[in-house]
Amino acid sequence: MTALPTSLSGKDWAIRTSGLRKSFGKTVALRGIDLTVPEGATYVLVGPNGAGKTTALNIILDLVRADGGQVEALGLDSRRDGPALRAQIGYVPEAQKWECNWMRVATLLAYHGQYFSSWDDEYAARLVKRLEVPLDRRYGKLSKGQARRVQVVLALAHRPPLLVLDEPTDGLDPLARETTLSVLAEHMAEYPTTLLISTHLVHETERLADHMGVLNAGGLRTQVPVSDLQEMLRRYHAQVPEGWSGAGVLDGSVVRRSRNGREIQWTVWGDESMVRASLTESGAAVQDVRALSLEEAAISLLSDEETSHVEA
Amino acid sequence: MDEVRRGRVVGALQPGDLLPSVRQLAADLGVNPNTVKQAYRELEREGVVQMRRGQGTFASDMAVNGAERKRMLREVANRALVDAQRHGAAPEELIDSIREAARSADTEAAG
Structure with missing residues (x-):
């Protein structure tokens, strides 16, 4: 049977990391990840808090040094060409507070714009209006949601070829979230951009994503095109006979299993007709097969395969 | 996609009507523009719409079948x-x- 893929096929990468490792003291944040973001993709990196998402993004931007491994982004070695690379990246950091807290937002925009030759004042003004950013307030006095919107303007207004967004919808109310997604979608339609978005709330970015990587406990469980995920990942609901001996069938392809008496519910990666056939052959009577939303898929992929919801 | 098909069937969309641009629709729905493009392409294959380079996407003049x-x-x-x-x-x-x-x-x- 086919196992869950952990690498993407292709050759034009906006970002490619190999064997990225990082520990903070005794805590292992990343245990050798090979993350690849195709050029032009919208890659959503999913994982629970503490999975290593922010660490991975920070290493890509060369804001944090890795213990081992390499990052190539936009054809540059992030460690050697950090500044040149960051000049081509629009970045929304996870943390809101920084050294510009005392600036009024208008000043902050002007100041930030100085760093980028491609900064577009007119576009920045349009974004400010769309996102209802208060220009005359001090940045440090903004609410979490307002600060996040300022960050989005800062990231987009120089029209970088690569956007790295760390929890971009965090702290936004539903309306602001819709507006932000709309702004991003319009930006993508207008300028060729690669996006790397980290989130622990998949459903918020589901409509933008075309690739998904699942990071858990410092390891990349999978990275796949969303279209493959929709085609290959299914939840199978089946009845099994008393003393069923087929528990080992499809080993390596079962992403998550749960059992309740004679009913099993398995989430399996593979061609549907083949999975059905294998289950039937093992004596299970398949009753229902359904595709999963991106969020359901992410949750399945993040849960521990064997121990999840096993009820005797 | 279903919206456009329905519009065509019930007559809300007349042949030659201009549909929203990819950019507009992506922004309105907050979805990946490539998804919108794909949907338009699929509708074009079905003959429901026509994409004209540099002009936009139009409801096709094929009779509603x-x-x-x-x-x-x-x-x-x-x-x-x-x-x-x-x-x-x-x-x-x-x-x-x-x-x-x-x-x-x-x-x-x-x-």
Whole structure:
């Protein structure tokens, strides 16, 4: 049977990391990840808090040094060409507070714009209006949601070829979230951009994503095109006979299993007709097969395969 | 996609009508522009729309075909059937009650 893929096929990468490792003291944040973001993709990196998402993004931007491994982004070695690379990246950091807290937002925009030759004042003004950013307030006095919107303007207004967004919808109310997604979608339609978005709330970015990587406990469980995920990942609901001996069938392809008496519910990666056939052959009577939303898929992929919801 | 097809069938979209641009629709729905492009391309393959380079996407002037209308009605029927089954009603009962509902809707409209 086919196992869950952990690498993407292709050759034009906006970002490619190999064997990225990082520990903070005794805590292992990343245990050798090979993350690849195709050029032009919208890659959503999913994982629970503490999975290593922010660490991975920070290493890509060369804001944090890795213990081992390499990052190539936009054809540059992030460690050697950090500044040149960051000049081509629009970045929304996870943390809101920084050294510009005392600036009024208008000043902050002007100041930030100085760093980028491609900064577009007119576009920045349009974004400010769309996102209802208060220009005359001090940045440090903004609410979490307002600060996040300022960050989005800062990231987009120089029209970088690569956007790295760390929890971009965090702290936004539903309306602001819709507006932000709309702004991003319009930006993508207008300028060729690669996006790397980290989130622990998949459903918020589901409509933008075309690739998904699942990071858990410092390891990349999978990275796949969303279209493959929709085609290959299914939840199978089946009845099994008393003393069923087929528990080992499809080993390596079962992403998550749960059992309740004679009913099993398995989430399996593979061609549907083949999975059905294998289950039937093992004596299970398949009753229902359904595709999963991106969020359901992410949750399945993040849960521990064997121990999840096993009820005797 | 279904919205555009429906619009075409019920006549809300006339041949030659300009559809929203990819950018506009992506922004309105907050979805990946490539998804919108794909949907338009698929509709073009089905002959529902026509993409003209640099001008936009238009409702195609192909006559609304009966097959498409039939397909849509079939979908409505299937949904109703599934729903009725869930409530333990037989197809015959459903058909009767649809007729009844249509009659009372007519009377109401007349009155």
